[in-house]
Amino acid sequence: MGIPTRQLAQARAAAQDEGIMWTLWKTRNDLVFNDKIVSSPMAVAYKLVAYLSNWKLMLEDEDRQKMTNMISNLARMCETS
Numbered sequence: 001m002g003i004p005t006r007q008l009a010q011a012r013a014a015a016q017d018e019g020i021m022w023t024l025w026k027t028r029n030d031l032v033f034n035d036k037i038v039s040s041p042m043a044v045a046y047k048l049v050a051y052l053s054n055w056k057l058m059l060e061d062e063d064r065q066k067m068t069n070m071i072s073n074l075a076r077m078c079e080t081s
Contacts, residue, residue, distance in 0.1 A: 015052075015055065015067070016052070016070065019051050019052045019055060020047055020048060022051060023044060023047045023048040023051050026046070026047070027044050027047065042078055042081060043081075045074065045077075045078045046078060048074065049071055049074050049075050049078065052067060052070070052071050052074070053071055055067070056068060056071065
């Protein structure tokens, strides 16, 4: 018996939300502790893509593929902005 689809969707959404929050936290820490100013909002988006790319390595095969698709969509949005 597997995990219900709804729970999997919620877990994926939570991982994305956690990635967003972690990226914002790290960016904030760079500003506060290292006086590093973000050059543009897109720099934060690219950090998120990098973070999620590393995160996906810890996922199961099926979830890894879905995360790869999500990362591709984020990267595409970054390129078109």
